């Protein structure tokens with residue numbers, strides 16, 4: 300079995316934490332039980348590109364329990380938990396000397412070249428065959444397949460230019476090496492029945508590709524299951540943004556001024572958490588509705604320009620780019636903390652910061668850098684601008700990821716077993732499946748649902764067993 304992880308001897312530690320996590324992931328354990336006999340993913344060859352954490356290990360082993368053949372990478376160079384990766388490779392029945400688990404290509408602290416090498420490895424099986432399903436988070440695996448097929452069709456790979464980001468140069472290098480007469484990427488694209496996408500930014504990429512007529516296979520937007528984005532994005536970040544700040548800096552948050560850029564699902568969770576720690580939280584927004592929500596939730600809402608010189612902590616969560624520029628950072632207080640919890644690292648202009656005259660990078664510890672400006676003052680940047688809850692901490696806890704990942708498994712089953720019902724396009728799961736995911740998580744929290752009477756159901760126009768809301772309902 301081919302794989303590449305940091306240290307296989309960490310497998311025993313990882314297995315212990317996977318066992319604890321299973322207890323906190325009732326949705327995944329329930330679908331393992333529900334589908335154990337029918338094996339709906341038998342024949343599925345799933346390439347996964349999603350943060351290689353203990354929670355993801357439970358997801359991977361659920362896919363395998365349902366019959367899937369899986370290969371895995373992380374979707375971020377800092378988010379892998381090495382003991383989780385080791386445990387997945389070794390497997391529950393294997394040993395370090397005789398691993399019987401799943402091929403994983405991931406370790407914490409990958410270079411960009413290594414990251415894209417890992418993605419390339421996981422997209423091809425040892426026998427030369429290709430995956431027939433992708434489970435993506437952010438869309439990097441989907442991007443590599445699409446660009447490879449596009450350039451094979453065009454007959455050439457365009458060179459990266461000096462203005463292109465460093466990562467695009469790395470991607471072009473991979474494609475220049477692999478695009479050729481054998482039509483490797485076109486065959487991969489033809490083999491794939493569909494992709495299930497985890498996150499907001501990845502979903503945005505899918506809708507853009509489909510709008511431009513470029514999408515090569517159907518996609519399920521897992522992010523917009525209510526039991527994903529209104530839970531993971533909000534309550535998950537509410538938990539893990541503080542974890543990231545504490546593990547990175549141990550700075551007191553109470554009494555400080557914190558700026559949250561973006562008041563969507565993630566921003567709502569982050570602002571709530573920072574206020575809970577006693578910070579005075581200021582929100583920036585472009586959307587009048589989200590800005591009004593923030594104001595009515597009691598937050599000051601203003602522009603970054605107004606507060607960049609007085610704030611102590613910055614958290615970007617917009618899914619947009621260049622939210623905090625190098626010029627902004629130069630104006631910040633001494634030892635202000637700058638972080639991003641959005642999917643990609645382009646929310647903070649790290650390239651612009653590194654180019655400032657006289658700037659000095661002083662590494663404090665892994666994923667914590669002091670950047671010292673020519674005038675002598677400095678700021679602390681977390682995880683090199685990459686998502687700090689996974690770069691500086693361990694991401695969301697298991698229970699909230701169980702909601703997200705139960706949606707992922709259901710989406711994989713939908714797309715793999717009912718492909719003909721999904722012509723190329725981007726879909727969300729039907730509401731009854733969303734409500735099913737919620738139901739699977741209620742008893743663990745001691746929830747006792749009220750039963751609708753027949754008359755009440757008729758009165759509000761729903762079936763007793765649901766769905767309980769129309770598709771246009773906003774939770």
Ligand SMILES: NC(=O)c1ccc[n+]([C@@H]2O[C@H](COP(=O)([O-])OP(=O)(O)OC[C@H]3O[C@@H](n4cnc5c(N)ncnc54)[C@H](O)[C@@H]3O)[C@@H](O)[C@H]2O)c1
Pocket residue numbers: 498499500501528531532535536560561562563564565566583584585586589616617618619622640641642643686687688689694695
């Ligand atoms: N780190 C994690 O664990 C985690 C979890 C879930 C999602 N995410 C990522 O976090 C990001 C945000 O996700 P979301 O679900 O909250 O998205 P969202 O679309 O719900 O919220 C983003 C908000 O940012 C606002 N915004 C956009 N540009 C802005 C700008 N220039 N200034 C201020 N506000 C701006 C938008 O109006 C929107 O309200 C995405 O990249 C998503 O993939 C990360």
Ligand SMILES: Nc1ncnc2c1ncn2CC[C@H](O)C(=O)O
Pocket residue numbers: 349350351352353354355436497498499531535642689693694695696700703
């Ligand atoms: N613990 C986690 N394991 C895997 N992925 C995680 C974890 N915490 C946050 N994430 C990020 C995925 C999240 O659903 C997203 O939308 O980015």
